Amino acid sequence: HVQLVESGGGSVQAGGSLRLSCVASGNIAGNLCMAWFRQSPGKGREGVAAIFTGAGGMTYYADSAKGRFTISQESGENTFYLQMNDLKLEDTATYQCAARRGGPVGGSCLFGVYKNRGQGTQVTV
Helix, strand or coil, rough: CCEEEEEEEEECCCCEEEEEEEEECCCCCHHHHHEEEEEECCCEEEEEEEEEEECCCCEECCCCCCCCCEEEEEEEEEEEEEEEEECHHHHCCCEEEEEEEEECCEEEECCCCCEEECCCEEEEE
């Protein structure tokens, strides 16, 4: 089981930036897919960015996030970040960090079943 704790949410004006953090602990040995999901009232859960912790460290982005969001891992640490730039009103949501064991599914770490999730952090634009 992997424990995840997010931080860094808040309120920001359109066009502004925020950086979300996710600290992972527990059974984190081996290759993982780490992802950021978001959900807002009336909308389904959307995977916005993901990273593979194995060889290559590939990153994956939803179309809504490409060019504006960057997912990264602190070198040698169990902390993951989501840098969000040029924020838009439609980015308002609860953002949740998630982890699953194994590699990309269907060519992306945005897919697959994520059972380990954090409590979420609110982002309001």
